[in-house]
Amino acid sequence: MKSETYEELRERSYEYLTLNRFPGTKEHKEAKSIIKNLLREKGIPFVEENFLVKKRVPIGAYLKVNEHYIRAFPFVGSLSGTFEGYVKENFVEGDIALQEAKSINFELIKSKNVKAVVCYLNSLDHIFYGGVQEDLAIVSIKKSDLPKVKDFYAKLYVKSKEEVIRCSNILLELGKGPVVYLVAHMDTKPETYGAVDNGLASFILPYIYQELREDFRIPFRIRVLITDCEEVGLEGAKHHLSKVIKHAYYCLNLDGIGWSSPAIIYRDSDGYNDYELSEKFYRIAKQVGLEAQLKAVPSAKSDHIPFKKLGLKTLFLSSHPLPIRHTICDNYDAIDWQIARLWFVAILHFLKNLGRT
The missing domain is CATH 3.40.630.10 (Zn peptidases)
Structure with a gap:
């Protein structure tokens, strides 16, 4: 060169x-x-x-846990809506699944009939901007916010908009x-x-x-x-x-x-x-x-x-x-x-x- x-x-x-x-x-x-x-x-x-x-283009998201607000961001393709449940790594139907952002187990999520996922990066304390093809609500949070949501009952607010x-x-x-x-x-x-x-x-x-x-x-x-x-x-x-x-x-x-x-x-x-x-x-x-x-x-x-x-x-x-x-x-x-x-x-x-x- x-x-x-x-x-x-x-x-x-x-x-x-x-x-x-x-x-x-x-x-x-x-x-x-x-x-x-x-x-x-x-x-x-x-x-x-x-x-x-x-x-579906992401606009914004946040979680509410015990009157505290945690910033999140939706994946491209994420569903909009309000979802609530316990945020669990070992999740069951009715929970909000908690997953590492680069190893989301979509098959397991589907089998448990989970409609919302919160993810985080293990390697960096930054939001991961991902994408999803499935009909799910998926958001990312910082790793440092993990203790604020893990195993807590949370309300998840997700906003996205379908655009051409x-x-x-x-x-x-x-x-x-x-x-x-x-x-x-x-x-x-x-x-x-x-x-x-x-x-x-x-x-x-x-x-x-x-x-x-x-x-x-x-x-x-x-x-x-x-x-x-x-x-x-x-x-x-x-x-x-x-x-x-x-x-x-x-x-x-x-x-x-x-x-x-x-x-x-x-x-x-x-x-x-x-x-x-x-x-x-x-x-x-x-x-x-x-x-x-x-x-x-x-x-x-x-x-x-x-x-x-x-x-x-x-x-x-x-x-x-x-x-x-x-x-x-x-x-x-x-x-x-x-x-x-x-x-x-x-x-x-x-x-x-x-x-x-």
């Missing part, structure tokens, strides 16, 4: 990475304009794929031949900046395109897809794939690069990603000095999964563990820029060597 490219990336990404990019917000629209203006400035042609999604959100993917193409997707989502959860998840990766894609264009000798068509609404159910990837996709073979997904624990996720919530792609990237990363670990993360979900379901060979590049994910701690200052630079170099090397034995 050229030093001037590196310095430009660090400087120009600041405005983008300090915006909350939750779909439908003013800052989300502003961030999209920053990306499109960057592409126009660099003379990179693009197509915008517009679509609509309907989601205008979204769009940004699509760039380079070269001819069988299609290789290079994918990164640009959106965030509410209230967060998502610098590592996934602002850096989405902002870096135009720079990767620019570098490849200078001396393009790859026997593939590189299709760069900056997706929207990944954080509300992989909606951007699903929309793109709702059209017939021909002659596509590989999907490389960047989601969560730039933290101090670079990882190649060889198994995720939808099973195994391509072994050969994972191994090849691991070797190239080693060569350029990126100490990425091969990791199985059965809870991980991201935009490559709809591609995998269609039969494409997938490579999932991320960081694990990433304790700051979906918290206010995931900000510009959290990025390890030396690791970000190594990711850039490794991805370029990998793409330039794709198709070679």
Whole structure:
């Protein structure tokens, strides 16, 4: 990576990475304009794929326990309403379930007919901004507030609103031949900046395109897809794939690069990603000095999964563990820029060597 490219990336990404990019917000629209203006400035042609999604958008929540009020925040998709009961880790029907935010047992919750969940992060004393597909009321609280609610009888007030959100993917193409997707989502959860998840990766894609264009000798068509609404159910990837996709073979997904624990996720919530792609990237990363670990993360979900379901060979590049994910701690200052630079170099090397034995 050229030093001037590196310095430009660090400087120009600041405005983008300090915006909350939750779909439908003013800052989300502003961030999209920053990306499109960057592409126009660099003379990179693009197509915008517009679509609509309907989601329950969180507004606010709190718990009332013995006349004390504890701040909470609903997950995207959470039901609205007022719920009451004992807040219990070992819950039964009629209770409010208490769960660790990154290991919510939805099957158990369904089996106990529980309608409301309070969760917290074990690793950080911050609210976790999550999402839920099930018809449940789920809120997050700080870990320090746990003693105020655990095993107490509480009233939980949750407010969300169903909205139709205008979204769009940004699509760039380079070269001819069988299609290789290079994918990164640009959106965030509410209230967060998502610098590592996934602002850096989405902002870096135009720079990767620019570098490849200078001396393009790859026997593939590189299709760069900056997706929207990944954080509300992989909606951007699903929309793109709702059209017939021909002659596509590989999907490389960047989601969560730039933290101090670079990882190649060889198994995720939808099973195994391509072994050969994972191994090849691991070797190239080693060569350029990126100490990425091969990791199985059965809870991980991201935009490559709809591609995998269609039969494409997938490579999932991320960081694990990433304790700051979906918290206010995931900000510009959290990025390890030396690791970000190594990711850039490794991805370029990998793409330039794709198709070679």
